[in-house]
Amino acid sequence: MMWGVAAESHDFARAKHRRLPEQRTYLNHAFTTRRAYEESSNNPVWYEHGEQPARGEAIQALTRDVLIRRSLEVSPNGFITIISIIQGVALALLAQNTFPKPTALVSAQSFTLLLVFVSVFYFYLTLSVLIRWAPSFVDCFLPFAVAGLEIPPAFFLGNVTAWCVWLAAFWLFTMAGLWITAKWSPLSHFGGAREAHDLFHTWLRELRLVTGCGGVAIFLCGALAAGDPWHKTVWGLIASATVLTTVALIVARTEARASQIHAYFGVNRAPFN
Known part of the structure; x- marks a missing residue:
């Protein structure tokens, strides 16, 4: 029994003198892996050997196709990111100013603003699906100019006049933004499909009418x-009902027109699905 223990201790002592494994850096690992892959029979890609990559080298050269693909990827992501940041600030202010004084008027105004936030995000999400272009300064400015007007009404919960004035400015600026969107959405966005293009512009005209009338009211x-x-x-509750009506009309027209445009291209998108 003691001999067995001594043998185990002897083996353990010998194990301590193993040669340390070779230190592997990232480049050694990458080149070893690449070399093994190149020499295997499963690699259908011919690879030209070259020098090790230098710091700052491009991973993808800019070509026409690459530029188009990058624009298509960045455009909707940029819109949604901007809207998400602005609405995060607006939601924080809304919660901060709602719970300390949850009167009937403040609750109605808070709920109304929440649906306004949802409708704005919903509109930009739908727009990003239907049309895309290379982002410009105007495309960066408009979300801040329009969606940024969602923030001030959250400061004035309970103050009917200020709340109404800021929301009126929001709807009127939205109407101007819709006009700019219609101006820069030619037939080429729809591949020459004039019926789909007409449906899109009809939708924008309807939204301009709804937001303009809602802003004035x-x-x-x-x-x-x-x-x-x-x-x-009383006037505050009437104003909240007016805003809710405006939001309902925007959602209704967007669902109807988006469904028609999708159906034209053979894509199933039932309204209010």
Whole structure:
């Protein structure tokens, strides 16, 4: 029994004198792996050996196809990222200013603003599916100019006049942004499919009408609340109902037109699915 223990201890002592494994750097590992892959019979790609990659070398040279692909990838991601950042700030302010004073008016205004945030994100998501282009300064400016107007109403929960004025400005700026979008969406975006192009522009005209009328109506509610402060809660609730109606019309027209455009190209997108 003691002999067995001694043997085990002797083996353990010998194991301590093993040769340390060869140190592997990232480049050694990469080149060893690549060499083994090149020499295997499963590699259908011919590879020209060259020098080790230098710092700052390109991994993909710029060509027409590469530029188009990058633009298509960056355009929607940039829009959604900007909108997400702005709405994150707006949601934080909305929560901060809602819970300390959850009156009927503040609750109605807060719920209304929440649906406005959802409708803006929904619109940009739908737009990114239907059309894309190489991002420019205007494309970066418009989301900040339009979606940024979602933030001030969250500061003025309970203040009917200020809340209405800021939301009226938001809808009117949205109407201007829709006009710019229509201007820079020619037939080429739809591959020459004029019917789909007409449906898209009809949708933008409908949204311009809805946002324009909604902006004017909400501004009038704010003006009436300023002139009749004794019934500001009533005017605030009417303004909230007006905004909710505007959002409902935007969603309804977007669902209908987007479904028609998808159906034209043979893609199944049932409205309100």
